[in-house]
Amino acid sequence: MSRAAKVVSAIAVDDLTARQARAEHKRLKAEIAHHDKLYHEQDAPEISDADYDRLRQRLKAIEERLPELVDSTSPTQTVAPTPTTAFAKVRHGRPMLSLDNAFSDEELQAFLDRVRRGLERETDLAADAEIAFACEPKIDGLSISLRYEDGEFIVGATRGDGTTGEDVTANLRTVKDIPHRLRGTAPRALDVRGEIYMERKAFQQMNERQEAAGEKTFANPRNAAAGSLRQLDAGITATRPLRFFAYAWGEAEPRSWKTHSAYLGLLKEWGFKVNPLSQLCRTADEVRAFYRRIAVERPSLPYDIDGVVYKVDRIDWQERLGFVSRAPRWAIAHKFPAEQARTRLNGILIQVGRTGALTPVADLEPVNVGGVMVARATLHNADEIERLDVRVGDMVIVQRAGDVIPQVLGYVPEERPKKTHKFHFPTHCPCPLHTEVRSEEGGVVRRCTGGLECPFQQVERLRHFVSRNCFDIEGLGGTHIENFWRDGLLKIPGDIFRLPDRVDDIRRREGWGDLSVRNLVAAIEARRTITLDRFINAIGIPLIGEATAKILAQEYGAADAWLAEMLQAAAERTKAPEPAKKEKAATEVGPSYGRLCNVEQIGVTTADAMCAFFGEGHTIEIIRDLLGQLTVQPVERRAVAADAKLRDKIVVFTGELASMTRDAAKARAEELGAKVTDSVSKKTSLVVVGENAGSKARKAAELGIQTMTEAEWLAFSAGS
Numbered sequence: 038m039s040r041a042a043k044v045v046s047a048i049a050v051d052d053l054t055a056r057q058a059r060a061e062h063k064r065l066k067a068e069i070a071h072h073d074k075l076y077h078e079q080d081a082p083e084i085s086d087a088d089y090d091r092l093r094q095r096l097k098a099i100e101e102r103l104p105e106l107v108d109s110t111s112p113t114q115t116v117a118p119t120p121t122t123a124f125a126k127v128r129h130g131r132p133m134l135s136l137d138n139a140f141s142d143e144e145l146q147a148f149l150d151r152v153r154r155g156l157e158r159e160t161d162l163a164a165d166a167e168i169a170f171a172c173e174p175k176i177d178g179l180s181i182s183l184r185y186e187d188g189e190f191i192v193g194a195t196r197g198d199g200t201t202g203e204d205v206t207a208n209l210r211t212v213k214d215i216p217h218r219l220r221g222t223a224p225r226a227l228d229v230r231g232e233i234y235m236e237r238k239a240f241q242q243m244n245e246r247q248e249a250a251g252e253k254t255f256a257n258p259r260n261a262a263a264g265s266l267r268q269l270d271a272g273i274t275a276t277r278p279l280r281f282f283a284y285a286w287g288e289a290e291p292r293s294w295k296t297h298s299a300y301l302g303l304l305k306e307w308g309f310k311v312n313p314l315s316q317l318c319r320t321a322d323e324v325r326a327f328y329r330r331i332a333v334e335r336p337s338l339p340y341d342i343d344g345v346v347y348k349v350d351r352i353d354w355q356e357r358l359g360f361v362s363r364a365p366r367w368a369i370a371h372k373f374p375a376e377q378a379r380t381r382l383n384g385i386l387i388q389v390g391r392t393g394a395l396t397p398v399a400d401l402e403p404v405n406v407g408g409v410m411v412a413r414a415t416l417h418n419a420d421e422i423e424r425l426d427v428r429v430g431d432m433v434i435v436q437r438a439g440d441v442i443p444q445v446l447g448y449v450p451e452e453r454p455k456k457t458h459k460f461h462f463p464t465h466c467p468c469p470l471h472t473e474v475r476s477e478e479g480g481v482v483r484r485c486t487g488g489l490e491c492p493f494q495q496v497e498r499l500r501h502f503v504s505r506n507c508f509d510i511e512g513l514g515g516t517h518i519e520n521f522w523r524d525g526l527l528k529i530p531g532d533i534f535r536l537p538d539r540v541d542d543i544r545r546r547e548g549w550g551d552l553s554v555r556n557l558v559a560a561i562e563a564r565r566t567i568t569l570d571r572f573i574n575a576i577g578i579p580l581i582g583e584a585t586a587k588i589l590a591q592e593y594g595a596a597d598a599w600l601a602e603m604l605q606a607a608a609e610r611t612k613a614p615e616p617a618k619k620e621k622a623a624t625e626v627g628p629s630y631g632r633l634c635n636v637e638q639i640g641v642t643t644a645d646a647m648c649a650f651f652g653e654g655h656t657i658e659i660i661r662d663l664l665g666q667l668t669v670q671p672v673e674r675r676a677v678a679a680d681a682k683l684r685d686k687i688v689v690f691t692g693e694l695a696s697m698t699r700d701a702a703k704a705r706a707e708e709l710g711a712k713v714t715d716s717v718s719k720k721t722s723l724v725v726v727g728e729n730a731g732s733k734a735r736k737a738a739e740l741g742i743q744t745m746t747e748a749e750w751l752a753f754s755a756g757s
């Protein structure tokens with residue numbers, strides 16, 4: 038079960054004190070605003086739709102308990118962020134509102150009951166009278182409004198904040214499903230509303246083309262549709278496979294239709310595409326049956342949906358029921374739970390990472406899971422394969438964790454073939470060197486001993502170097518890295534900054550033209566200045582990740598000072614007797630080594646790994662080569678108030694956090710003065726334990742370190 042499907046592991050809203058409720062209300066508003074901005078303006082969401090819905094549900098529950106917290110800035114009273122200034126603004130003739138959500142049959146029934154009570158109160162509806170609902174799949178795309186005057190398409194806009202959207206008329210004119218002129222007789226002035234989307238197959242093909250060209254790829258069809266529509270160059274939008282379904286209206290003068298279903302019929306007459314699965318349901322049982330049918334058909338649909346929408350069919354009844362804050366009382370979206378699928382495990386592949394770690398990957402019969410075709414899923418490590426007891430040939434259950442990361446949950450015992458064999462983890466690297474594999478870090482990680490001689494590690498280190506949290510060089514994706522490495526254009530990171538001198542060689546390669554070469558050179562030149570923490574993270578030191586790189590950068594300040602200290606620590610460690618790390622204090626080995634051991638999240642094991650890394654002459658040549666081509670900026674030390682609750686404390690978050698993102702939790706801890714790290718040691722002050730916590734929680738218990746549940750952390754951090 039994914040985090041999105043679990044019960045929120047935080048203090049129940051009814052159990053919050055008034056002070057805690059106010060603090061959490063403020064935090065939730067800020068977090069939802071952050072995710073709204075990412076989703077609506079940047080087309081780059083950090084969390085799944087299900088996790089986002091959970092944040093809004095909790096905020097709504099707090100406001101229902103304490104109505105005085107509701108104001109005009111609350112996400113429950115608004116639709117989306119104010120549009121950015123990249124496009125001209127368009128004011129909608131009638132607001133484009135969102136829908137309330139139902140996540141269970143009980144919540145659906147509550148909606149149906151509210152509709153009936155409202156109509157009985159506002160009309161002469163009999164207690165046993167039929168209420169028909171227009172039902173349709175909820176397309177996972179981008180809502181837009183199209184303005185037609187005298188049948189001509191005049192202007193098109195995104196929803197924006199519901200009142201004002203962005204003018205994307207030129208881009209919408211390139212979408213083949215949008216008629217430039219309506220057929221037949223239409224209202225003199227008409228706003229047609231609907232959803233821009235991208236079919237899954239077209240999305241996959243577009244991503245393949247983007248990857249081959251070294252350009253940005255998209256996480257899912259919704260992001261691809263939104264990003265394509267919001268291009269400043271309509272010529273780019275024209276090359277993207279966008280589609281459109283119409284389903285609603287804004288202004289309509291004059292309006293002739295009396296039911297929603299009749300309007301859908303008119304849309305087809307005017308030349309629009311209407312979802313063919315739309316259906317008029319006349320009873321509550323028919324509504325539920327529609328939901329179940331669409332849920333079954335969902336994996337086979339050519340486009341993504343995340344639920345179904347129910348609307349009272351009669352327009353006069355819609356008008357009687359009216360609206361509440363940001364949503365109509367006469368409509369609701371019934372969301373689907375996180376999706377799972379069953380498929381065949383065809384094999385278990387071994388991938389070699391940049392540090393030589395061997396990771397098993399499930400090779401699956403391709404299956405649609407939550408709108409994405411999944412053919413690979415991580416199996417994490419040898420221990421996980423042993424725990425799951427999955428075998429080649431098994432029918433396995435796959436789920437996209439948080440609706441994003443594919444994972445294997447287990448196998449179906451009754452469908453296991455008669456002759457299967459346990460998987461035996463390789464003892465030698467699958468690289469051409471076939472070097473020995475050794476177990477490290479308590480036996481969990483198994484690593485190739487070939488080091489930088491292993492070609493797999495060379496390529497993965499280069500991929501890591503250009504990745505988002507390192508040098509973030511656009512246009513130099515994984516495929517280009519591998520091809521450039523194979524053909525000798527790249528061997529070490531410094532070669533990336535010599536590519537501008539080899540533009541003629543690149544231009545002669547297939548798929549590279551003048552524009553793509555110029556863009557690549559510009560992206561490389563833009564990264565010749567970088568902060569020290571990104572530099573440290575990029576060079577691929579074993580056991581050092583993004584968080585530890587920031588700590589090291591703050592500890593040592595400038596690049597020259599940091600490198601000098603690392604070289605001195607490596608020299609001191611080399612001269613010390615082998616058992617020194619166990620029998621002598623680190624400071625007795627040498628001052629630089631001792632200082633390194635005492636940096637938060639380092640310790641003796643990580644310090645020794647770093648010293649081994651900096652003890653290799655080839656490594657130092659690579660780093661100095663890089664430093665000669667770059668300007669590395671120091672990282673400023675973060676100012677912490679003297680009375681900060683967690684000043685100088687070291688905090689670790691482990692497990693799945695249900696009511697906040699990991700980044701939001703870390704940010705709050707840092708606001709309170711803490712240093713947030715990724716591993717538990719004797720120096721750790723506090724471990725916040727979420728759901729499915731593993732070895733870090735156990736280690737904290739063994740070391741006697743204070744722990745908090747997520748609920749306790751929320752109360753503690755809110756009470757400052």
